[in-house]
Amino acid sequence: MNDKLYRIVLFATTLIMPIVCGGIVYALVTDAYDAFEHFGFLKFLTSSEWSYTQGKEQYGALPFITGTLMTTLVALIFCIPFSLPVALFVGEYFKGTRVASILSTVTDLLAGIPSIIYGLWGFYTLRPIIIALNISPQGSSVLTASLVLAIMIIPYASSLSAEFIKMVPNDLKEGAYSLGATRAEVIQKVVFPVAGSGIFSSYVLAIGRALGETMTVTMLIGNTNNIPNSITSTGNSMASIIANQFGEADGLRLSSLIAIGLVLFMITATINLIGKIMIKRARIS
Amino acid sequence: MESVTPILEFKKTCVSYTKQTMAVKYVSATIEKNTITAIMGPSGCGKSTLLRAVNLMHNLYPNIRVDGEILLNGENILTMQAIDVRRRVGMVFQRPAPFPTMSIYDNVLSGFTLNGIKLSKAEKDATIEHCLKSVALWDEVKDVLNKKGTFLSGGQQQRLCIARALAMKPDVLLMDEPTSALDPIATKHIEELLLELQKEVTILIVTHNMGQAKRISSKSMFMYLGELVEYSDTETLFSNPVDERTKAYLTGKMG
Amino acid sequence: MSTLKIKNRLYRDKLMLWIVCILAALSVGPLLAILGEVLLRGYDQLSWSFFTEPTPTAYKAMKAIEAGERIPGGIANGIVGTMIMLGMAIVIAVPAGILCGTFLAEHSNSRFAQIVSYLTDLLQGTPSVIIGIITYIWVVVPMKGYSAFAGSVALCIMMLPLIIRSTEETLKIIPASLKEAGLALGGNKARVMLKVQLPAAFGGIFTGILLAISRVIGETAPLMFTALGCSHIRFSVDKPISAVPLLIWEFFNDPNLQELIWGASLFLLLFVLTLNLIAKYLAKKWNQ
Numbered sequence: 001m002n003d004k005l006y007r008i009v010l011f012a013t014t015l016i017m018p019i020v021c022g023g024i025v026y027a028l029v030t031d032a033y034d035a036f037e038h039f040g041f042l043k044f045l046t047s048s049e050w051s052y053t054q055g056k057e058q059y060g061a062l063p064f065i066t067g068t069l070m071t072t073l074v075a076l077i078f079c080i081p082f083s084l085p086v087a088l089f090v091g092e093y094f095k096g097t098r099v100a101s102i103l104s105t106v107t108d109l110l111a112g113i114p115s116i117i118y119g120l121w122g123f124y125t126l127r128p129i130i131i132a133l134n135i136s137p138q139g140s141s142v143l144t145a146s147l148v149l150a151i152m153i154i155p156y157a158s159s160l161s162a163e164f165i166k167m168v169p170n171d172l173k174e175g176a177y178s179l180g181a182t183r184a185e186v187i188q189k190v191v192f193p194v195a196g197s198g199i200f201s202s203y204v205l206a207i208g209r210a211l212g213e214t215m216t217v218t219m220l221i222g223n224t225n226n227i228p229n230s231i232t233s234t235g236n237s238m239a240s241i242i243a244n245q246f247g248e249a250d251g252l253r254l255s256s257l258i259a260i261g262l263v264l265f266m267i268t269a270t271i272n273l274i275g276k277i278m279i280k281r282a283r284i285s
Numbered sequence: 286m287e288s289v290t291p292i293l294e295f296k297k298t299c300v301s302y303t304k305q306t307m308a309v310k311y312v313s314a315t316i317e318k319n320t321i322t323a324i325m326g327p328s329g330c331g332k333s334t335l336l337r338a339v340n341l342m343h344n345l346y347p348n349i350r351v352d353g354e355i356l357l358n359g360e361n362i363l364t365m366q367a368i369d370v371r372r373r374v375g376m377v378f379q380r381p382a383p384f385p386t387m388s389i390y391d392n393v394l395s396g397f398t399l400n401g402i403k404l405s406k407a408e409k410d411a412t413i414e415h416c417l418k419s420v421a422l423w424d425e426v427k428d429v430l431n432k433k434g435t436f437l438s439g440g441q442q443q444r445l446c447i448a449r450a451l452a453m454k455p456d457v458l459l460m461d462e463p464t465s466a467l468d469p470i471a472t473k474h475i476e477e478l479l480l481e482l483q484k485e486v487t488i489l490i491v492t493h494n495m496g497q498a499k500r501i502s503s504k505s506m507f508m509y510l511g512e513l514v515e516y517s518d519t520e521t522l523f524s525n526p527v528d529e530r531t532k533a534y535l536t537g538k539m540g
Numbered sequence: 541m542s543t544l545k546i547k548n549r550l551y552r553d554k555l556m557l558w559i560v561c562i563l564a565a566l567s568v569g570p571l572l573a574i575l576g577e578v579l580l581r582g583y584d585q586l587s588w589s590f591f592t593e594p595t596p597t598a599y600k601a602m603k604a605i606e607a608g609e610r611i612p613g614g615i616a617n618g619i620v621g622t623m624i625m626l627g628m629a630i631v632i633a634v635p636a637g638i639l640c641g642t643f644l645a646e647h648s649n650s651r652f653a654q655i656v657s658y659l660t661d662l663l664q665g666t667p668s669v670i671i672g673i674i675t676y677i678w679v680v681v682p683m684k685g686y687s688a689f690a691g692s693v694a695l696c697i698m699m700l701p702l703i704i705r706s707t708e709e710t711l712k713i714i715p716a717s718l719k720e721a722g723l724a725l726g727g728n729k730a731r732v733m734l735k736v737q738l739p740a741a742f743g744g745i746f747t748g749i750l751l752a753i754s755r756v757i758g759e760t761a762p763l764m765f766t767a768l769g770c771s772h773i774r775f776s777v778d779k780p781i782s783a784v785p786l787l788i789w790e791f792f793n794d795p796n797l798q799e800l801i802w803g804a805s806l807f808l809l810l811f812v813l814t815l816n817l818i819a820k821y822l823a824k825k826w827n828q
Binding site for chain 3: 002003005006007009010011013014016017018020021023024027028031081082083085086088089090093103105106107108109110112113114115116117118119120121123124125151154158182183184185187205208211212213214215219239242243246247257258261264265268269271272273276
């Protein structure tokens with residue numbers, strides 16, 4: 001093979017990426033166009049009506065945007081108290097030891113479990129507990145979905161945070177110890193401030209994962225098309241409404257679902273882009 | 286002869302990394318108050334290891350063992366709480382490492398912050414001014430105290446780290462090749478500074494550089510393969526070394 | 541400083557260590573709980589016929605339950621469907637991903653490569669349900685029907701960024717001296733890449749491929765709108781087909797078939813976790 005052909009083949013294959021990504025945006029925009037045109041872009045985003053009665057069709061994305069934001073936020077709150085200790089365990093306290101490598105293997109495996117199995121576990125194990133605790137009568141709620149979601153994003157947040165915690169220079173830590181600090185004080189006053197932006201960016205990426213998670217949420221959130229008025233009530237996320245209704249939808253409803261997909265795509269793309277840029281910055285400094 | 290006050294005493298101090306290898310072997314020596322003592326020797330001779338034993342840096346690494354005694358004002362530090370010892374024994378490292386997330390102001394005060402000691406604004410300002418003046422950095426940074434310490438030059442950063450250690454008013458200041466990462470001019474500044482500082486604090490300095498030891502120290506140790514080979518007045522050690530190994534080192538046949 | 545205050549600080553230091561250890565240990569809980577539940581409820585369903593027979597109809601299952609018997613049948617249709625779709629996805633995604641990753645590694649400074657690199661991140665972060673929508677629009681609508689082919693396109697799009705990344709990263713850490721030695725011997729760039737660099741990067745790329753497979757094999761959402769599902773074993777590419785995760789979703793929604801969930805989940809979980817462990821082991825071995 002000569003060099004010229006080699007270069008052409010490489011370049012041509014690489015063109016797949018812009019074509020695929022461009023195609024995604026193009027397809028979503030053209031197919032969502034009907035819904036936006038019919039309801040108006042802003043009206044679609046801010047309306048909370050979702051009814052598909054023939055002739056009186058009315059679709060708005062607000063309940064699902066709210067559902068997605070709520071599940072993600074609650075999941076994040078439950079995730080931090082576990083992912084941060086895991087990161088400290090692996091990246092600082094037991095850095096480089098066998099226990100640390102076992103723990104990081106286990107969390108990596110958590111990331112590998114298919115989301116439908118998380119959903120099953122949530123449905124058959126967690127849901128009865130939620131019912132028994134009288135938190136929600138059917139056990140399906142924003143909270144139920146968020147709890148499982150929290151477990152699902154622990155590995156994403158902890159492995160990247162641990163990487164940044166590991167990168168804190170030993171010089172700085174010894175400097176702090178030499179001034180008489182305890183380990184806890186070194187972690188609070190040196191490790192966290194220095195690794196802070198990196199840790200933060202790993203949570204941004206974890207949020208990116210949680211926003212688009214589909215099956216788990218679909219199986220646990222209760223699938224009602226209303227704005228959840230508390231974390232114990234049922235609802236739907238953007239991903240779960242699509243999973244629920246895409247197969248049976250056509251016409252304006254299909255277009256509305258695709259429009260929700262477009263909004264979800266834009267939100268996750270933005271969050272991921274911010275996260276990646278932050279990680280690059282944190283790595284350089 | 287003026288009477289000497291011992292401040293630090295090594296009594297058969299040993300440091301071992303694993304069961305077989307001893308990095309420091311049975312070092313016994315007495316350090317006088319308000320002097321500069323230089324520790325010399327070829328690389329790997331255990332000089333940094335000995336120095337780091339004094340503020341219990343080895344406690345951070347579970348597989349390092351320190352045996353024997355190290356007395357600070359008569360108390361054996363090996364049986365004391367590390368955080369207590371480290372406040373009384375300051376340390377300056379090879380590479381200047383001011384805390385990158387803190388301003389110059391906060392860097393000088395970091396010892397207090399890290400130890401959870403609250404100071405009033407007036408106390409803080411006084412400490413800052415005193416410490417930065419004693420490391421001759423005050424005039425250069427007094428207008429940029431809120432800037433990050435990492436913007437300073439290498440020599441300035443190292444002086445900031447010395448100020449940081451001095452702020453805790455230590456009895457002893459340990460310096461682990463503090464000028465090896467600096468250019469000759471910055472090195473000269475630091476050396477002049479140390480000669481001034483010995484009035485306030487006892488300095489134990491590890492150095493690679495024989496000239497430096499000769500210029501600043503009143504006492505010198507020569508270590509080889511973990512042993513303290515020779516310890517005497519700097520002048521005597523340089524002009525009239527007793528041991529063959531010291532002679533070899535000083536004449537450049539070793540290290 | 542007073543001894544009391546020092547004691548207090550040391551106490552807090554210890555406390556923090558304990559809290560970190562306990563919370564970190566608790567984080568292991570979910571994996572054990574999930575694995576344990578799926579194992580306990582699923583192990584007695586696994587039998588030879590479970591892997592060789594297709595899903596029973598709801599009616600048959602209902603009859604069996606009424607008679608107090610084990611539900612007949614298994615998940616063979618899902619396994620066959622998963623293998624077919626995965627196979628087609630691999631055939632396209634692996635070579636394309638490797639070539640694209642090679643390009644990114646070789647031109648890491650060019651503007652175009654940087655854009656493609658961002659697009660790779662973008663695609664990797666795109667929720668799988670959106671990949672499902674896209675494939676529906678691209679493939680299902682023009683072909684006027686759900687098909688195994690559509691499912692494999694969805695899986696392929698999801699695998700691509702993972703393979704691109706692992707190829708790029710592995711090639712970047714291969715010593716430049718290797719490439720230079722190859723060029724110095726008179727090989728042209730293409731030859732050096734094919735005969736020297738890619739073989740040297742094989743371990744890393746292979747690990748990436750395994751991880752990509754384990755990532756997509758459990759995907760449900762993108763297959764729901766593309767492969768749809770099918771209750772018997774099928775080998776054709778242009779017709780709806782089943783997959784193991786799709787079956788789990790069906791069993792979950794059909795009260796008569798619920799008993800089959802755990803066997804299917806156990807199979808899927810063990811498969812995915814084993815792939816993950818192998819990949820991790822290979823990565824470690826390769827790094828040394």
